[in-house]
Amino acid sequence: MSFFAAFVLSVALPGTEDPEQRAWTIQAERVYTGTGRNLEKGLVVVSAGKISAVTPGAGDDGERPRDRLSVYAVTAGFVDIGVRVTNWYSVEQSKEVTPHLRVADTLDPFALDWDRQLRNGVTTVLVSPADRNVIGGLSVALKTAGPESISARTLRADAVLRGSMGSEPSSGNHPAFGRPTDFYSRRPTTRMGVEWEWRNAFFTAAEKRDTKDAGTATLIAALQGKMPIFIQAWTTQDIRTAVFLREEVESRPEFQGMNTPRFVIDAGAEAWKEPQLLARSKTAVVLPPFPASARTRENSLMAWNVAKVLEDAGVPFALSGHGSGDVSDRLAIQAGYAMAGGIGFESALAAVTSTPAMLIGVDARVGTLEVGKDADLVLWSGEPFQPGTRVVATIVDGVLRYEGWNAVRGAEIAR
Amino acid sequence: MIHNLLAFAAAALPSVAPLAPAATRLASSDAPLAIRARSVWTGTKVLENAIVVVEDGRIRAVGTEVEIPDGAEVLEHEGVLTAGMIALHGTAGAVGETRDSTRPAMPEARMGIPVDGRSADFAPLWNAGITSLLVTPDSSGITSGTTALVRTADGKVLRDPAHLSLVFSNEGLSSNREPTSRSGALALLNELFKKSSGVVADAKSGKLTCLFEVRERDDVLRAIAFAKDRKLSGALHGAWLSGELSEPIRDSGLFVIVPALGVGTPKRALDAVVRLEKDGVVFGFGLDAPWNHPDLLRLSAALCVRAGLDSQAAWRGLTANAAKISGVEARIGRIERGLEADLVLWSGDPLDLATRAEVVITAGKALTVERPNQNGAKESK
Numbered sequence: 142m143s144f145f146a147a148f149v150l151s152v153a154l155p156g157t158e159d160p161e162q163r164a165w166t167i168q169a170e171r172v173y174t175g176t177g178r179n180l181e182k183g184l185v186v187v188s189a190g191k192i193s194a195v196t197p198g199a200g201d202d203g204e205r206p207r208d209r210l211s212v213y214a215v216t217a218g219f220v221d222i223g224v225r226v227t228n229w230y231s232v233e234q235s236k237e238v239t240p241h242l243r244v245a246d247t248l249d250p251f252a253l254d255w256d257r258q259l260r261n262g263v264t265t266v267l268v269s270p271a272d273r274n275v276i277g278g279l280s281v282a283l284k285t286a287g288p289e290s291i292s293a294r295t296l297r298a299d300a301v302l303r304g305s306m307g308s309e310p311s312s313g314n315h316p317a318f319g320r321p322t323d324f325y326s327r328r329p330t331t332r333m334g335v336e337w338e339w340r341n342a343f344f345t346a347a348e349k350r351d352t353k354d355a356g357t358a359t360l361i362a363a364l365q366g367k368m369p370i371f372i373q374a375w376t377t378q379d380i381r382t383a384v385f386l387r388e389e390v391e392s393r394p395e396f397q398g399m400n401t402p403r404f405v406i407d408a409g410a411e412a413w414k415e416p417q418l419l420a421r422s423k424t425a426v427v428l429p430p431f432p433a434s435a436r437t438r439e440n441s442l443m444a445w446n447v448a449k450v451l452e453d454a455g456v457p458f459a460l461s462g463h464g465s466g467d468v469s470d471r472l473a474i475q476a477g478y479a480m481a482g483g484i485g486f487e488s489a490l491a492a493v494t495s496t497p498a499m500l501i502g503v504d505a506r507v508g509t510l511e512v513g514k515d516a517d518l519v520l521w522s523g524e525p526f527q528p529g530t531r532v533v534a535t536i537v538d539g540v541l542r543y544e545g546w547n548a549v550r551g552a553e554i555a556r
Numbered sequence: 557m558i559h560n561l562l563a564f565a566a567a568a569l570p571s572v573a574p575l576a577p578a579a580t581r582l583a584s585s586d587a588p589l590a591i592r593a594r595s596v597w598t599g600t601k602v603l604e605n606a607i608v609v610v611e612d613g614r615i616r617a618v619g620t621e622v623e624i625p626d627g628a629e630v631l632e633h634e635g636v637l638t639a640g641m642i643a644l645h646g647t648a649g650a651v652g653e654t655r656d657s658t659r660p661a662m663p664e665a666r667m668g669i670p671v672d673g674r675s676a677d678f679a680p681l682w683n684a685g686i687t688s689l690l691v692t693p694d695s696s697g698i699t700s701g702t703t704a705l706v707r708t709a710d711g712k713v714l715r716d717p718a719h720l721s722l723v724f725s726n727e728g729l730s731s732n733r734e735p736t737s738r739s740g741a742l743a744l745l746n747e748l749f750k751k752s753s754g755v756v757a758d759a760k761s762g763k764l765t766c767l768f769e770v771r772e773r774d775d776v777l778r779a780i781a782f783a784k785d786r787k788l789s790g791a792l793h794g795a796w797l798s799g800e801l802s803e804p805i806r807d808s809g810l811f812v813i814v815p816a817l818g819v820g821t822p823k824r825a826l827d828a829v830v831r832l833e834k835d836g837v838v839f840g841f842g843l844d845a846p847w848n849h850p851d852l853l854r855l856s857a858a859l860c861v862r863a864g865l866d867s868q869a870a871w872r873g874l875t876a877n878a879a880k881i882s883g884v885e886a887r888i889g890r891i892e893r894g895l896e897a898d899l900v901l902w903s904g905d906p907l908d909l910a911t912r913a914e915v916v917i918t919a920g921k922a923l924t925v926e927r928p929n930q931n932g933a934k935e936s937k
Binding site for chain 1: 736772
């Protein structure tokens with residue numbers, strides 16, 4: 142298959158004289174739309190940065206060859222909502238709870254992380270603050286390529302309120318025996334302390350109901366379900382804590398008028414231990430990459446069939462690469478691992494495209510290969526998610542932003 | 557002070573003999589001074605075989621057809637005459653007084669206060685043809701105060717405050733006090749700019765320009781966005797690659813202070829400076845005196861010329877545009893009738909590093925340049 146793709150692309154790929162070209166005809170042996178309606182030998186037509194047609198057929202090779210790309214398979218661009226392209230400067234560690242701080246204000250449009258995401262077929266990401274305080278702030282949904290400006294790439298600002306359970310928010314802290322020496326002396330040092338920060342923030346917001354204060358206003362909006370609350374919880378214990386906190390908000394009278402939060406468990410490695418609890422509380426899960434050793438962060442144990450267990454229980458789930466630089470954590474490979482764990486191709490595709498897009502509220506723009514949606518496309522050398530298959534090109538908003546090293550014309554290989 | 561320095565200089569350095577006697581007379585004379593130089597770089601044009609007349613500390617006339625007033629001292633100079641250079645970033649005269657890292661925001665702190673006019677930091681600058689230095693506060697925190705423009709001949713503060721320093725680089729962040737994050741820093745800056753008094757109010761009303769401390773290109777973008785939101789003016793200092801964003805910078809109306817460059821500076825950074833000029837951004841050069849050698853200022857400009865920058869554009873960055881960035885373009889930075897006479901007589905092309913400053917004139921007072929010893933300190937008798 143890769144031979145096929147490389148051969149045809151070598152004839153058909155355009156040069157780089159127009160980097161902002163936004164119109165293409167993509168001819169593929171397989172068009173996986175993510176809507177259940179797939180095509181064998183189909184065309185995806187892109188114009189003005191949007192998908193303008195998805196039709197069966199092979200098209201006419203003689204017509205406008207500059208605009209034509211021929212590959213084995215095409216899917217929608219991936220949506221990775223567990224990304225941390227940020228460093229420690231992305232989270233304000235001097236306070237435990239900073240709901241109104243925007244990670245978008247910390248991002249670098251020139252960072253090399255974006256290119257790495259593109260190479261792996263990821264076209265939309267949700268970037269969250271690092272897990273060094275309890276409620277880190279507002280995550281941003283943005284494209285991995287485009288203008289050299291974070292705001293111009295943004296799909297949805299303030300897409301998610303993001304925080305963490307477990308021990309990571311307290312990493313680096315030490316208990317204040319005697320006189321505190323720095324601010325690491327006063328932050329939570331235990332799981333109980335971390336959970337208390339969440340509850341305290343919620344109850345204080347419910348009591349104050351002061352929307353002039355930016356932090357309180359953000360918490361209230363999140364409790365009213367205007368944006369989902371992503372809580373990192375690697376272990377069963379932390380997943381349970383998050384779900385119980387949500388149920389507490391839903392049932393306590395203090396939260397009247399703000400008791401409809403939408404919780405999503407982020408990095409829920411041990412979600413396989415509590416599928417019924419998650420199903421009962423209608424809580425979606427973002428899975429971290431499969432660890433080679435089964436044990437992952439927070440000493441949590443991730444089962445190979447965790448996606449399958451969640452699917453069977455009816456719990457919505459997304460896969461993520463977690464912003465890892467590790468090749469084995471690439472999102473396409475994660476989808477393959479999840480298939481090895483028992484889910485089907487369509488389910489795996491949804492877990493890296495439409496489901497994450499839906500969880501962060503950008504599904505009207507991205508996540509499936511449909512007419513009218515953003516032309517965010519991944520072109521494959523063979524069947525997607527198989528170990529021997531490569532991403533040969535990635536298109537974002539109709540612009541060819543990545544071309545695989547052996548997918549370009551001979552003249553460019555020589556370059 | 558000047559007279560003392562002069563006496564010292566004249567006694568210590570007979571090696572500049574052709575000019576030293578003239579300078580000696582000048583310092584003790586109120587007579588007008590006329591300098592006839594092979595080449596005069598005025599900051600707007602180059603005049604060959606031109607005359608500059610100085611009287612009462614100011615430039616009275618510039619041109620090729622200027623009449624030399626009666627009784628004037630006449631200096632015949634075989635080299636190039638320019639305005640004195642202005643180094644745009646440094647702590648000379650206030651070393652150790654620029655930082656209070658315990659507090660993230662000290663907008664009212666003034667660098668003009670601790671500057672010690674008698675500091676030994678200034679003589680090497682002045683000897684190198686740098687007649688003014690922008691003394692800048694430290695970057696630890698979101699603002700460490702305001703800058704001051706200082707005259708190197710006598711440490712006189714020419715403009716204070718000159719800018720409100722605002723930090724957008726990671727240098728402003730800390731690991732053990734607020735802010736630790738870029739988002740936290742922005743929140744603090746937003747809070748700070750709610751103030752309606754003092755230097756913040758002056759910055760908001762346009763009375764005081766700002767110095768935006770940046771390092772990476774994304775810092776530049778954040779600073780531009782902040783300046784645009786609040787209609788702030790000023791200069792971006794510290795990003796080698798800011799020239800790669802020359803269009804948004806030009807559109808923002810902000811100036812650029814190129815950080816001190818060196819022989820190891822990548823070509824990409826030099827090309828970025830060339831782009832600033834091409835796209836019409838006003839820029840000057842920082843030095844970070846006294847930590848860098850004073851001649852690094854000329855070297856920075858010379859390296860950009862080697863990368864393709866027009867030499868007069870480079871020189872404007874050291875003089876006329878540096879004055880504009882410091883808000884003193886009506887006083888110094890060019891050789892123009894009415895401006896203060898801060899002048900340097902160079903032995904040749906000032907962007908040739910083999911060229912030396914032979915005479916430096918501050919406010920009309922001429923002083924021969926001392927030859928520094930190997931450590932850059934003054935020679936003693």
